[in-house]
Amino acid sequence: MLSSGLRVFFEGRNMARLMAGLLVTLKIALISIAICFLAGLLAGLLMTSKRPAVRAAMRVYLESVRIVPVLVWLFLVFFGVTRAWGLNLSGELAAVLVFVFWGTAEMGDIVRGAIQSLPVHQRQSGMALGLTEAQIYRHVVAPQILRRLLPASINLATRMVKTTSLVVFVGVTEVVKTGQQIIEFSNSKNPAAAFWIYGLIFILYFLVCYPISLLSRRLEKVWAY
Amino acid sequence: MNQEALPLLQIKGLVKTYGKAPALNGVSLSVGKGDAVVILGPSGCGKSTLLRCINGLERIQSGEIILNGENISNPGARWDLVRQRVGMVFQSYDLFPHMSVLDNVLLGPLKVQKRDKAEARRQAEGLLARVGLLDRKKDYPRQLSGGQKQRVAIVRALCMNPDLMLFDEVTAALDPEMVREVLDVIAGLAEQGMTMLIVTHEMDFAKAIADKAVFIVDGAVEEESDGEVFFRNPRTERARRFLNSFQYESRRPRRKTGAAPSGLTPVPVTRATMG
Amino acid sequence: MKIQSIGVKKAITAILVLGLALALTACGNSSGAQTSAPPSDQAAPAQAGAQPLADEGAGGGADLIAGDKVRIGVFSDKPPFGYLDANGDSNGFDIYIAKRVAKDLLGDESRVEFVLVEPATRVEYLESDKVDIIFANFTVTDERKEKVDFALPYMKVALGVVSPEAAPINAVEDLKGKKLIVIKGTTAETYFTENHPDIELVKFDQISEAFQALKDGRGAGLSQDNTLLFAWARENAGFTVGVSALGRKDVIAPAVRKGNEKLLAWLNDELKKLGAEQFIHAAYEAELRPAYGDSIDPENVVIEGGETR
Structure with a gap:
């Protein structure tokens, strides 16, 4: 009975649809992760700025990202932007924008923590050598914080992959929504469909997230000193 | 001592406050080329702050710092240029942990001074050989002892070819058996005519090396004398008491063996402050 | 400690701008079929008791919508009303009716773009003009009436x-x-x-x-x-x-954006016309009876021509 449920994968275009859904998930997640990891480094610098006004602005940014749920941001960007300016963003673009906005704040906070955990004497040694601020970041701060950033940023990346399931609310059908559509359609004839579909989605998420943690372990070794 | 020539470093009326608390209260000082100047004083008197002001790690409120005739305390001073001429070594031997010994030494020459790599490397290796660490050039800081790290830190500053070296309690964080190897390096530099300002609590070392001694109390210069004069016969009472506080062996009344103690004799010393 | 950091700030700005540009180009080519449609509040003069705009079967409602396809919001996982079949095609009771509406509006059943919506996003889709009509089991409530315009109902609930x-x-x-x-x-x-x-x-x-x-x-x-x-x-x-x-x-009814009176009037006429030919009953037979079985009386579910008896 359970194994006969497997047929759900071979009916119609179900498998192709699941894979297409996975591609949507991957596309949104990976583009967002790539951008917000870079932007997050800069956000982190701004969060440790010597100017109180810059720090305060970044604080407001971070808190507003944290207080307002990602789903609300998705609505604001996907529907709100259209209503306010008549600009019709695609669901995927809205999703990437929100994920970058969210991820950059979170990444920035991770970077801020890493920078502040660095002994103040490290920066002063760099200054005493005559390094410019940019050179201190490039040669002293960045190489030392990268490794400290790894665990938290990998955590953020996998969180972002999983949060892509929210993009269904802006009309983007990713892998989980595809699965639900298939389950609801197949349910009457194949009650075991839910088990198999969710099982496959579990494996797919694992296949996406596991290489990320493998990469992180690799980098932790490479960046060891 | 080279008193005829224009002083390499001149400090006039230097004032530095943290909030309202004054750290330096009108310090004036002059350092001739080739002088080894030892700065002494009780803990918290402002010695370290003075060094940090000289290479711009602290912003000063008023006064002038003149290096080679150039006022570097101007608001427009290019500290990145000044710092290339003023080497500084800290108490906590802050090598960059992610770089090898050689890369630590070469960072400034290559990135700040944009020097030729082969040439800078030759100099770095020469300096490492002089402090006896050439064979450790590929090691990472965590593989070195405290004394070795501090010697590398000195080489890192020297490799910038500074006019002036600042040593800020460089042996204070070291285990006692490692102090000597570091002090020997500094003494060697002094012999070769490097101009230096040394903040230290190692009195024997200070006495041996000082061309000039500057005694600071509460952010002001209490006494500025030739090294020999200062350690043999300080002019001020406070300096005398300060120096005596390091001499406790000779001032302790010895007990006669076998005789019963006649009660504790209070020892009239100001406590040696070693922080 | 006053280090000149103007260079750093410039670099930060540059990279942020670059990142945004990357995001835009990376997603620009996958923006789906949604073309930007300027809000057309003023474009719809009140047409009380509108004259029938639809010619029999030949379409003629092209001026009622912005694009060359009518965008209809439907459910994707709510059988038997709106769902995707194994091939990923929209089907169900709502879609059965919506396809006919599209055909009568634009003369061709294929000139419909089904936008997959969630219960919680139906109002938003209309308010932001991302769909022309919602055909997604949309229950008429007073609260929703303030935000969208419901056409005549086609179902009881x-x-x-x-x-x-x-x-x-x-x-x-x-x-x-x-x-x-x-x-x-x-x-x-x-x-x-x-x-x-x-x-x-x-x-x-x-x-x-x-x-x-x-x-x-x-x-x-x-x-x-x-x-x-x-x-x-x-x-x-x-x-x-x-x-x-x-x-x-x-009752359940299709809805259009608040103030889109032309389309609303056309839709009401269309539903009356469908009622005259008992089309909702046909939709029931095709999509609901297989799901409900014979124990439910269609008259308890279906509304023809917007008339609740």
């Missing part, structure tokens, strides 16, 4: 409560001290919040999650439109719709 046959909920009283599963943004959520605040609600965003929760025993029952529950209980052995008609008897 009341709330039902589905529960395990082994522990049936046969009246609201049976829910005392138990948990009831609802879906956010539905009439069921509103009804129980307002009328039975003492019943603890377990809320889900998505229908499939909610049904799964019922199966997992995370609630004693699940409340939703009875029309949906009839089909679900028939398909899921061991569950029964113990409470079949609760609260107000509501």
Whole structure:
């Protein structure tokens, strides 16, 4: 009975649809992760700025990202932007924008923590050598914080992959929504469909997230000193 | 001592406050080329702050710092240029942990001074050989002892070819058996005519090396004398008491063996402050 | 410590701008079929008692919508009303009617773009002009009437409560001290919040999650439109719709953006025309009877020509 449920994968275009859904998930997640990891480094610098006004602005940014749920941001960007300016963003673009906005704040906070955990004497040694601020970041701060950033940023990346399931609310059908559509359609004839579909989605998420943690372990070794 | 020539470093009326608390209260000082100047004083008197002001790690409120005739305390001073001429070594031997010994030494020459790599490397290796660490050039800081790290830190500053070296309690964080190897390096530099300002609590070392001694109390210069004069016969009472506080062996009344103690004799010393 | 950091700041700005540009180009080519349509509040002069704009079967409503396809918001996982079949094509009771509406509007059934919506996003899709019509089991409520314009209804609905046959909920009283599963943004959520605040609600965003929760025993029952529950209980052995008609008897209608009176008038005429030929009954036979079986009287569900008897 359970194994006969497997047929759900071979009916119609179900498998192709699941894979297409996975591609949507991957596309949104990976583009967002790539951008917000870079932007997050800069956000982190701004969060440790010597100017109180810059720090305060970044604080407001971070808190507003944290207080307002990602789903609300998705609505604001996907529907709100259209209503306010008549600009019709695609669901995927809205999703990437929100994920970058969210991820950059979170990444920035991770970077801020890493920078502040660095002994103040490290920066002063760099200054005493005559390094410019940019050179201190490039040669002293960045190489030392990268490794400290790894665990938290990998955590953020996998969180972002999983949060892509929210993009269904802006009309983007990713892998989980595809699965639900298939389950609801197949349910009457194949009650075991839910088990198999969710099982496959579990494996797919694992296949996406596991290489990320493998990469992180690799980098932790490479960046060891 | 080279008193005829224009002083390499001149400090006039230097004032530095943290909030309202004054750290330096009108310090004036002059350092001739080739002088080894030892700065002494009780803990918290402002010695370290003075060094940090000289290479711009602290912003000063008023006064002038003149290096080679150039006022570097101007608001427009290019500290990145000044710092290339003023080497500084800290108490906590802050090598960059992610770089090898050689890369630590070469960072400034290559990135700040944009020097030729082969040439800078030759100099770095020469300096490492002089402090006896050439064979450790590929090691990472965590593989070195405290004394070795501090010697590398000195080489890192020297490799910038500074006019002036600042040593800020460089042996204070070291285990006692490692102090000597570091002090020997500094003494060697002094012999070769490097101009230096040394903040230290190692009195024997200070006495041996000082061309000039500057005694600071509460952010002001209490006494500025030739090294020999200062350690043999300080002019001020406070300096005398300060120096005596390091001499406790000779001032302790010895007990006669076998005789019963006649009660504790209070020892009239100001406590040696070693922080 | 006053280090010149102007260079750093410039670099930061440059990279932020670059990142945004990357995001835009990376997604620009996948923006789907949604073309930007300027809000057309002023473009629709009031046309009370509008004249019939649709020619018989030949379309003629092209000036009522912005693009060359009519965008209709439908459900994707709510059989038998709106769902995707194994090939990923939209089907169901709502879609059956919507396809006909598209054909009559633009002369060609293929000139419809089905936009997949969630219960909680139906109003937003209309308000932001991302769809022309919502055909997604949209219950008419006073609150929603303030935000969207409903056309004539095509279906009746009341709330039902589905529960395990082994522990049936046969009246609201049976829910005392138990948990009831609802879906956010539905009439069921509103009804129980307002009328039975003492019943603890377990809320889900998505229908499939909610049904799964019922199966997992995370609630004693699940409340939703009875029309949906009839089909679900028939398909899921061991569950029964113990409470079949609760609260107000509501109606379900297509909706257009508030103020889009031209399209509204056309849609009302269209529904009257469909009523004249008993088209909703045909839709029932095609899509609902297979799901409901013969135990439900179609007259309890279907509305023809907008007339509730």
